[in-house]
Amino acid sequence: MTLDETLSGWRPRLLSAEGPRYLALVNALEEDIADGVLSEGDRLPAHRDLARELGLSVGTVSKAYQEAEQRGVVSGHVGQGTFVRKRAGIRSESVPRHEPTNLALNMPAEGKETKVLSAILGDVIREDDFAPLLRYHPHAGIWKHREIIAASLSDDSFNIEPSRLFLCNGAQHAIDMALRLVARPGESILVDELTYSGFKAIAAASHLTLAPVEIDDQGMIPDALKQACQDTKARVLYCMPTLHSPTARTMTPDRRRQIAELAEEFDLAVIEDDVYGFFFPERPLPLASLAPNRTFYITSYSKCIAPGFRLGTLTVPASYMAQIELLLHASAWFVAPMLGETVVRLIGSGKLDELLVERRRDALERYRLLLEVFPNVARLPSPAFYGWLPLPREWSSDQFVSAARARGILVTPPVASAVREAEPGAVRICLGAPKSPMELHSVLRVLRDILKRHPVNVASVA
Numbered sequence: 001m002t003l004d005e006t007l008s009g010w011r012p013r014l015l016s017a018e019g020p021r022y023l024a025l026v027n028a029l030e031e032d033i034a035d036g037v038l039s040e041g042d043r044l045p046a047h048r049d050l051a052r053e054l055g056l057s058v059g060t061v062s063k064a065y066q067e068a069e070q071r072g073v074v075s076g077h078v079g080q081g082t083f084v085r086k087r088a089g090i091r092s093e094s095v096p097r098h099e100p101t102n103l104a105l106n107m108p109a110e111g112k113e114t115k116v117l118s119a120i121l122g123d124v125i126r127e128d129d130f131a132p133l134l135r136y137h138p139h140a141g142i143w144k145h146r147e148i149i150a151a152s153l154s155d156d157s158f159n160i161e162p163s164r165l166f167l168c169n170g171a172q173h174a175i176d177m178a179l180r181l182v183a184r185p186g187e188s189i190l191v192d193e194l195t196y197s198g199f200k201a202i203a204a205a206s207h208l209t210l211a212p213v214e215i216d217d218q219g220m221i222p223d224a225l226k227q228a229c230q231d232t233k234a235r236v237l238y239c240m241p242t243l244h245s246p247t248a249r250t251m252t253p254d255r256r257r258q259i260a261e262l263a264e265e266f267d268l269a270v271i272e273d274d275v276y277g278f279f280f281p282e283r284p285l286p287l288a289s290l291a292p293n294r295t296f297y298i299t300s301y302s303k304c305i306a307p308g309f310r311l312g313t314l315t316v317p318a319s320y321m322a323q324i325e326l327l328l329h330a331s332a333w334f335v336a337p338m339l340g341e342t343v344v345r346l347i348g349s350g351k352l353d354e355l356l357v358e359r360r361r362d363a364l365e366r367y368r369l370l371l372e373v374f375p376n377v378a379r380l381p382s383p384a385f386y387g388w389l390p391l392p393r394e395w396s397s398d399q400f401v402s403a404a405r406a407r408g409i410l411v412t413p414p415v416a417s418a419v420r421e422a423e424p425g426a427v428r429i430c431l432g433a434p435k436s437p438m439e440l441h442s443v444l445r446v447l448r449d450i451l452k453r454h455p456v457n458v459a460s461v462a
Contacts, residue, residue: 025064072413104412133337139328141167145340158289171300174314178296182269188234197416212419222258229266243276246428260290275300311339366431373444385432399455
């Protein structure tokens with residue numbers, strides 16, 4: 001057996017029967033790292049191999065690896081594999097035994113969405129409209145739903161044709177469909193040097209190479225994009241111009257025009273992820289309005305309604321309409337019509353606008369708390385449920401993530417979003433999970449207390 005086979009041969013001990021299977025796999029991985037069964041640099045089995053060995057789905061293993069990467073214990077490298085990054089958290093009496101506070105997972109604060117959705121779904125199942133929703137439907141979605149949703153996303157400066165809008169199972173599904181249309185395994189995809197971790201997962205599963213482009217306080221830098229186009233010859237660009245994940249930066253109108261012009265100059269297919277545009281009462285002008293014939297425009301109701309409400313939209317250039325129908329047929333057949341019906345009723349009743357107002361209000365309240373505790377965090381034109389926290393010079397992001405975890409707080413390590421090996425000097429802090437603003441404020445003060453001390457002193461206490 002070769003060294004490579006040995007490092008890839010890890011199998012977990014008995015998985016816990018409680019909770020989601022992917023979390024049981026993550027916990028088993030952390031235990032084996034903490035116990036020395038796995039060491040830094042060891043390579044983990046390929047997703048498909050481990051799934052077959054354990055009788056799990058590939059999606060479950062992929063989700064487990066992604067969660068482990070968010071916790072900072074492994075690092076995925078496209079074309080190379082997934083490697084143990086460091087010894088997992090501290091298994092000592094200093095580690096809280098209660099459920100940790102999750103500031104690593106971006107989610108909206110709980111509001112009145114459950115009450116609103118219960119009422120609408122109750123009406124649907126009591127009406128004659130319910131039975132038709134349970135039948136087969138077109139792969140793109142019910143036409144009436146597409147018309148209403150397209151109209152709701154359009155305004156005077158950006159009009160979406162219903163025929164070009166396709167319903168997907170959330171934005172992640174939409175991104176995957178767009179990538180399948182424009183990229184082949186082994187090709188390079190231009191992305192921000194810090195990019196959405198879910199996109200990294202899709203790219204890894206699709207055997208795509210990510211080509212990082214430098215960013216500034218407005219997001220992707222045009223000159224850096226031009227240089228990357230010349231150096232890599234890549235023909236696909238993925239970006240989040242509005243409330244970029246993880247840094248929460250938003251491109252100015254002028255920056256958007258420059259990026260769109262470069263896309264035209266270098267004949268790039270653009271995948272524009274606009275899942276957070278709803279945080280702006282007036283959505284910033286999308287790249288899709290500036291380069292409609294080459295941009296795949298993505299939105300999601302999972303971000304503004306609830307994470308479990310898996311409905312996204314993908315608006316495609318006209319030349320790709322037949323191909324996307326085929327991919328939807330192959331990947332999902334069609335999205336559950338109940339979701340589309342619920343959204344159009346939310347739109348028609350005005351309840352969606354009410355939910356959006358609540359989301360903006362709650363995000364603003366929680367972001368103000370972040371600014372109160374950490375005044376050095378950037379002020380945003382329209383806050384979301386996350387912010388980019390600069391760290392003191394003596395703190396590395398890894399040290400901070402580890403110290404926070406020892407205090408029962410999960411924070412996303414930059415490795416989850418980083419495309420190149422570099423210390424960003426900051427971490428993303430998600431604000432939606434704590435049950436109340438008061439709880440969030442308390443947790444943020446704990447993080448502030450950690451950063452007031454030197455990392456060496458924090459480690460000695462742990």
